[in-house]
Amino acid sequence: MLKINNLSVFYGGIHALKGVSLNVEQGQIVSIIGSNGAGKSTLINSISGIVKYKEGEIFYKGEKLSKQAHKIVKSGICQVPEGRIIFANLTVMENLRMGSFLRSDTNGIDKDLNRIFDLFPILKEREKQVAGTLSGGEQQMLAMGRGLMSNPDLILLDEPSLGLAPLLINTIFDIIIEINNMGKTILLVEQNAFKALSIADYAYVLEQGIITMEGNANELIKNEKIKEAYLGKKNVDFISV
Template identity: 55%
Template sequence: MTTMLELEKVSVHYGRIEAVRDINLKVEEGEIVSLIGSNGAGKTTTMRAISGLRAVHGRVLFNGDDISRMKAHDRVTAGISQSPEGRGVFPGMTVRENLNIGAYARRDRVAITEDFERVLDLFPRLQERLKQAAGTMSGGEQQMLAMGRSLMSRPKLLLLDEPSMGLAPMLIQQIFSIITEIRQQGTTVLLVEQNAKQALKRSDRAYVLETGSITKTGTGAELLADDSIKDAYLGVA
C-alpha cells in the first residue's frame, strides 16, 4: 500500500491551549480511516490541520511531500478536499451554484461535467433540487450537497467531518453507504465521526482521539470488538 497522508508529531495550539498534541497518523491510498472521540477531543482541529485551516507544529505529508506550510487553497489543488462539520453550504445560492463552487480551481471543463454527473448519480436527490436555494433544503439534503461539493474538486483524499451529525437514522445509513461507494470509486476517505459504530463498521482502520492525543489504533473490526471502546463510544451508537 502507498501512504497518501501522514501526520508526524502534529500539534495545534489555540493561543496557549494545546488542542492537539504530538499526533502520528497514516492514511493509505484506497482506505477509509476513521478518527473517533468525544466532543472536544480535537477531531475537527486535526481535520483543519490537514486541510490547512490551522497552523501546525510537526509535519503533514501528502503523497510524500511536506505540505505543512502550504496554503489551504493549494491543498485543494493538490488533491485534498474537506466537507466541513455543520455542512457549510452557501444558503442563498442554488444547489447547482454550490456544486460549481466545488470546482472553482479547475479548468478541465469536460472532466468537471463528468464529475457533476457523478455527484448527481451518488446523490439523486440533488438532481431534483438543482435550482433550489441550498438554505431551504433539509439537513440531510444539505449534507449530501456539502459532500457533493467536496467531490467536485476531484480529490484524491476526501475529509469528512461529522457527516451524520443531526440526521435521522435512515439517512445516516444512506450517507454511510455513499461513503463506501465513494471509496469504491477510487477516492481515499478520512472520516471524523461521533457515530463510532457506523464509522468503525466501514473503516479499514481507525484512531481514537482523547483530549488531543491518540490513545488507541487498530482495524475497524478490532476497535468494534474492544470492550473499552464499546463502553466509551458504542453504547448509544
Template identity: 70%
Template sequence: MLKVKNLHVYYGGIHALKGINVEVNQGEIVTIIGSNGAGKSTLLNTITGIVKPKEGEIFYKGEKLSLIPHKIVAKGICQVPEGRLVFANLTVKDNLLLGAYLRKDKAEINKDLQNVYEIFPRLKEREKQMAGTLSGGEQQMLAIGRALMGRPEIMLLDEPSLGLAPLLVDTIFKIILDIKKMGKTILLVEQNAFKALEIADRAYVLEQGRITLEGGAKDIASDPKVQEAYLGKRVVG
C-alpha cells in the same frame, strides 16, 4: 498517502493536539473517533491548512504539504466540513460548481456534475433550489457532492451524520462506501462510532488531544474500553 507526524496545535494557551501521528493509505477508510472536544475537527482543519500547527509536519504522497488551503485542494485533498457549510443563498447547482473552482476543464466539470447528480438524484431534482432551503440530509449530500467536484484523491469527512435522522444516517454511510468504490481515500471523523467502525478499515481513538488507541477497525470495535466509552456497551469484568 497521507502522513501526520508529531502534530501540536494550540488555541491560545490551550494545547489542542499533543503530538498526533496518523497515517492514511491509498484506498482506505480511516476513522478518527473520540468525544466532543477531543481535537478531531482540529486535526482535519490542520491538514487542510485552516488551522496552523505550532509543531509537526504533514506529508502527502511523500511530499511535505504547504499549509495554504487552496494549494492543498489543488493537490487533491478536499474537506467536507462539520455543519455542511453550504452557500445558503446560492442554488444547488452553483454550490456544486464552486467545488470545481480551481479547475478549467469545462467539459470534464460538466461530466462530473452529471456524475454527482447520478450519485445524488435528489440534488438533480433541486438543482435550481436555494441551498439554504434544503433539509439537513440534502445539505449533507450537497456538501459531499461539492467536494467530489474538486476531483479529490482523498476526502476528509467531518461529522457527516451529525444531526441526521437514523434512516438518513444509513444513507450517508452507504454513500461513503460508494465513494470508496470510486477509488477515493477517506479520512472520516465521526461521532457515531458504531457506524464509523462498521465501514472503516482502520481507526484511531483521540482523547484530549492524544491518540490513545489505533489499529484495525474490527479490533478497535471489540476493545472493551471503546465498547463502554463509545459504543454504549457495558463491560462486566
C-alpha cells in the same frame, strides 16, 4: 497517501493536539473517533490548512503538504466540513460549481457533475433550488457533492452524521462506501463511533488531543474499552451476540 508526524496545535494557551501521528493508506477509509472536544475537527482543519499547527509535519503522497488551503485543494485534498457550511443563498447547482472553482477542465467538470447526480439523484431534482431551503440530509449530500467537484484523491469528512435522523445517517454512510469504491481515499472524523468503525479499514481513537489507541477497525469495534466508552449498551449487546 497521508502521513502526519507529531502534530501539535495550540489555541492560545490551550494545547488542542499533542504530538498526533497517523497514516492513511491509498484506497482506505480511516476513521478517527472520540468525544466532543477531543481535537478531531482541529486535526481535520490542520490538514486542510484552516488551522495553523505549531509543531509537526504533514506529508501527502510523499511530499510535504502546503499550509495554504487553496494549494491543498489543488493538490487533491478536499474537506467536507462539520455542519455542512453550504452557500445558503446560492442554488444547488451554483454550490456544486463552486466546488470546481480551481479547475479548468470543462469536460471533466461536466463528467463529475453527472457522476454526482448519479450518486445523489435528489440534487439533480433540486438543482435550481436555493440550497438553504434543503433538508439537513440534502444539505449534507450537497456538501459532499461540492467536495467531490474538486476531483479529490483524499476526502476529509468531518462529522457527516451530525444532526441527521437515523435513517438518513445510514444513507450517508452507504454513500461514503460508494465514494470509496469510486477510488477515493477517505479520512472520516465521526462521533458516531459504531458507524465509523463499521465502514473503516483502520481507525484511531483521539482523546484530549492524544491518540490513545489505533488498529484494524474490525478489532477496535470488539475492544471492551471502546465498547464501554463509545458504542453504548445497545451496540455492545449487538456486537456481543
